[in-house]
Amino acid sequence: GAGVSQSPSNKVTEKGKDVELRCDPISGHTALYWYRQSLGQGLEFLIYFQGNSAPDKSGLPSDRFSAERTGGSVSTLTIQRTQQEDSAVYLCASSLRGVRNSPLHFGNGTRLTVT
Amino acid sequence: GESVGLHLPTLSVQEGDNSIINCAYSNSASDYFIWYKQESGKGPQFIIDIRSNMDKRQGQRVTVLLNKTVKHLSLQIAATQPGDSAVYFCAETRAGTALIFGKGTTLSVSS
Numbered sequence: 001g002a003g004v005s006q007s008p009s010n011k012v013t014e015k016g017k018d019v020e021l022r023c024d025p026i027s028g029h030t031a032l033y034w035y036r037q038s039l040g041q042g043l044e045f046l047i048y049f050q051g052n053s054a055p056d057k058s059g060l061p062s063d064r065f066s067a068e069r070t071g072g073s074v075s076t077l078t079i080q081r082t083q084q085e086d087s088a089v090y091l092c093a094s095s096l097r098g099v100r101n102s103p104l105h106f107g108n109g110t111r112l113t114v115t
Numbered sequence: 116g117e118s119v120g121l122h123l124p125t126l127s128v129q130e131g132d133n134s135i136i137n138c139a140y141s142n143s144a145s146d147y148f149i150w151y152k153q154e155s156g157k158g159p160q161f162i163i164d165i166r167s168n169m170d171k172r173q174g175q176r177v178t179v180l181l182n183k184t185v186k187h188l189s190l191q192i193a194a195t196q197p198g199d200s201a202v203y204f205c206a207e208t209r210a211g212t213a214l215i216f217g218k219g220t221t222l223s224v225s226s
Contacts, residue, residue, distance in 0.1 A: 004158070033213065042204060043159070043216040056213060091158050099214045100147055106158030 002026070004107035006092050012113045013082055021077040021110045025094030032075050033104060034067055035091045043091065049075065050098055082114045127223045134195045136220045138188040138205035145207040149214065150179060150190045153202045162190070162203075192222075200224045 005024040013019050025032050034046040045059035049069040060066070064082075069075040079086055089111050093104040128134050140148070146167040151159035165172045165179045165188075172179050178191040188205050202219040 035216075042218040043206075045213040045215065048213050059213065093158070099149075099208055100210070103149065103161040103164060104159075104214060105161070108156065108158050 006107035006110050010111045018080045021090050023075045023092030029094035031095040031098040033093045037089045084114050087114045125221045128195050130226045134192040136190045136203050140186050140207050144209045147208050149206045151204045195224050197224045
């Protein structure tokens with residue numbers, strides 16, 4: 001089947017605008033993760049959804065960032081009042097049973113540029 | 116603070132050589148480790164994983180070694196090919212935490 005799909009692949013926005021990034025995980029995967037990758041850097045954990053449990057939001061850098069996962073499938077990451085330091089590639093990944101039991105499968109990311 | 120990192124930011128090898136990419140982790144409670152490969156413009160791709168009850172695990176042309184005594188992880192790639200050129204990340208996790216990634220090593224393979 002298809003892998004993890006993210007949209008849009010590229011997003012350019014003006015400082016102060018809100019943006020929504022979408023992730024379609026692999027069908028049947030119960031765990032979904034969002035990471036952020038700045039240029040030439042490693043991956044920074046943002047948020048994690050596992051089944052019906054409360055999400056682990058410990059990686060969100062500020063209250064401008066939020067995410068939801070509807071129906072245990074599609075997830076949306078929202079950044080309000082974007083700042084230039086938010087420019088990065090936002091990566092979504094899903095896992096069949098959580099990262100400790102099955103590997104993460106990543107999408108190709110959304111490249112966000114805040115001007 | 117805790118971190119997962121790699122000893123060398125870049126590694127250049129000749130086609131056909133064996134490559135060794137190293138990673139040090141700081142939290143002795145970490146019990147599951149994964150290597151990912153990331154090509155330009157793509158998301159990371161799973162290569163191989165290892166749990167803390169193992170010292171070595173082999174895949175196709177890749178071997179991961181885990182030394183818990185010195186908290187060191189390595190990825191060995193046999194007969195490196197130009198298609199292996201990418202950024203390689205190690206990642207670690209333990210109960211109750213998300214997967215934590217290091218900064219990555221860029222592997223360049225020349226023909």
